[in-house]
Amino acid sequence: MKLHHFTIGVMALALTVSCVNDKESKTTSNATQEQKSDAKSHSDEIIISAEQAKNIGLAVKTIKPASYYGSIPVGGKIVEASGDERTVVASTSGIVSLNRQLTEGTRLNKGVAVMNISANNLQGGSPTRNARIAFETAKKDYERATKMVDDNIISKKEFNAIKAQYEAALVAYKALPDDGKGGVSIVAPISGYVKSCNVKDGDYVTVGQPMLSITQNKRLYLRAELPEKYYDMLEIISSATFKPSYSDTVYDLNKLNGRIVAVGKTTTASPGYIPITFEFNNAKGIMPGAFAEIWLQTSAGKEALAVPVSAITEEQGAYFVYIKTDASCYKKQEVKIGMTNGELTEIVDGLKGGEQVVTEGAVNVKLAASRNAIPAHNHNH
Incomplete structure (x- = not known):
């Protein structure tokens, strides 16, 4: 009888111990699962300090629905x-002498002398000198005729003819600005940039020949x-x-x-x-x-969520953005994209609005994450 009671007591104790061990095992198992789950949640996080973010040029913007155009x-x-370009042509025949380098893109100001045309050593002599002589002669004739018409020595008709010759000589003389060396000075008619130069030092040009194109753009x-x-x-x-x-x-x-x-x-x-x-x-x-x-x-x-093109990264045909979750923590988020206008890309799935998305430096975050360049995450929850 005593042996029977002893046996029952031992079995009861064993059962109690088994239950306790089973509870402890379940508790340990649950804790392990929680740790694994917590570890998994942290494994998707990318830790970047404020200093690191500044160094790699990160910029973050809160994304909200806004008007988006297709x-x-x-x-x-x-x-x-059209209308912003002028062609400089030769106002006289002669030999070209460039005053400056006139390569494509050279900046020119209106009125600056760009080249000279001289005919000093050509048959007929300098057109500038010839125009000056013709003007001075016509001017003297005009001044003399002015006095003569007042004294009725010449008729009004004769005076008008002399006056017309003087005015024509004046126009011709002014059209050939003297460069001080007996040649003609060619100036830029507008401020702008050299588009093309069709002549070089020593070239012979004729009246009306295109020499230079200037564009204002x-x-x-x-x-x-x-x-x-x-x-x-x-x-x-x-x-x-x-x-x-x-x-x-x-x-x-x-x-x-x-x-x-x-x-x-x-x-x-x-x-x-x-x-x-x-x-x-x-x-x-x-x-x-x-x-x-x-x-x-x-x-x-239409109302839509859109992010700058620079915010999106691509991996094997899938698109991702990076979301800032706290002061030094970021996570990778897959998104589906819609239309783009070159600056913004529509997000049709993956974002709800209100997220802080990395808009500049996303590629650097991607590289840092793939190379494990960022220190392991270690803060308490």
Whole structure:
């Protein structure tokens, strides 16, 4: 009987210990799962201190829904606007002597002497000297005739003929500004930049021969080629942004006083495409003649989330942005993108609004994360 009671007691104790161990095991297991879950949540975090963020050029912006305009990506070209270019022609025949280097892009101010034309050693002599002599002779004849007509020595008709000769000689003389060496001084008619120079030292030119082209480039044209499949959208195209082929800078015509000046209704110039021409103010870094990527903006705006193009990174066909979650913590967020206008890209999924998105330096965050260049995260929750 005593043995029976002892056996039951031992079994009860074993069961109690088993239950306690099982509870402890479950508690330990749950703690381990929580730690793993917590570790996993931190594994997606990228830690960048304020100093590091400054050094790698990070900029962050809170993304909110705003009016976003659709765009059509096309190709095109930057062209000089008509009326902003002047051609300098030879006002006399002779030998050219350049006063300065006239390479493409050289800055010139209105009225500055750019070259001289001399005929001193040519048959007929210097046209400037000849014009001066003719003017001085005509002037003396005119002064003499003025006195004679008052004394009725010559008729009014004779006086008018002498006066006309004097005025013609004066115009011819003024048209050939003396360079002080018996030649003709050629000056820049407008302030601007040398587009092309067609002569060099020692060249012989004749009257009316084009020698120099000067452009002001105050206004430029952007000629876009719209695929004819978008013909029905012509009426709602309002502006454009563009990126020159030689640069990563995107220019907004709305900020350059841009406007549409011509819309082709046929595709004869470039089969399959409709030409659209914008006029805008020139800006630093824009080079006439260059090709460009163009995003034609439509007037049909909508509320949407959009981020700067620089905020988006790409990996194997997927797109990501980086979100700042606290003072020194960032996380990678996959997004689905919509249309772009060259400056902003629409986000159709992945963001809700209100997130602080890295808008500059996103590539640096991507590189830092992939190389484990940022120290391990270590703060308490």
